[in-house]
């Protein structure tokens with residue numbers, strides 16, 4: 346029998362993050378060790394304030410760890426809680442804005458690639474619409490497509506379904522699940538909705554800044 350182990354894309358080792366809290370400090374992450382592998386969806390659950398967002402923030406490099414190490418093999422895409430999309434841009438432009446900022450020429454192949462991603466997330470033909478013309482679920486699909494534009498190895502999603510009803514939440518998580526397999530993404534999904542956990546390969550729980558598995 347051949348046993349192949351998927352590539353580790355995110356490796357968080359013995360990480361601590363503390364924040365000042367009056368005269369004290371609060372340990373948002375307390376010696377956390379965590380990894381995410383290619384082609385696998387890992388769900389992170391836990392009470393409010395348990396450290397889930399801090400874990401993603403450290404994984405993405407948006408905040409630094411006080412101690413320990415964070416290694417990512419490849420680039421990172423992020424899907425945020427509230428779809429922070431730009432109202433003045435079309436749906437297609439939301440996907441091209443990073444290229445634009447980088448000064449990359451936006452030629453026909455870039456546009457075609459953006460349309461391909463939109464089609465993959467279920468938004469075929471929506472490229473010319475503006476954000477206010479989309480439903481909440483469709484906005485989150487744009488957010489997911491945008492997170493994929495840089496061809497990430499690691500996809501971090503912080504409560505991507507918090508504004509959606511149950512059926513829509515499920516469809517969004519199923520989409521993340523399918524994209525994880527198809528693209529070999531290491532996906533880390535923070536959610537408080539335990540009914541979605543059947544879509545995950547692994548579930549970890551955070552409690553007071555520590556991981557309990």
Ligand SMILES: Nc1ncnc2c1ncn2[C@@H]1O[C@H](COP(=O)(O)OP(=O)(O)OP(=O)(O)O)[C@@H](O)[C@H]1O
Pocket residue numbers: 364365371372373391392393394395396397398399400
């Ligand atoms: N910038 C900050 N300054 C001070 N304390 C912070 C800061 N960010 C987070 N914390 C504290 O760190 C702990 C972990 O917060 P974190 O946002 O990671 O939790 P969470 O599990 O994501 O919560 P939620 O589900 O409510 O989003 C909490 O006690 C929080 O109050």
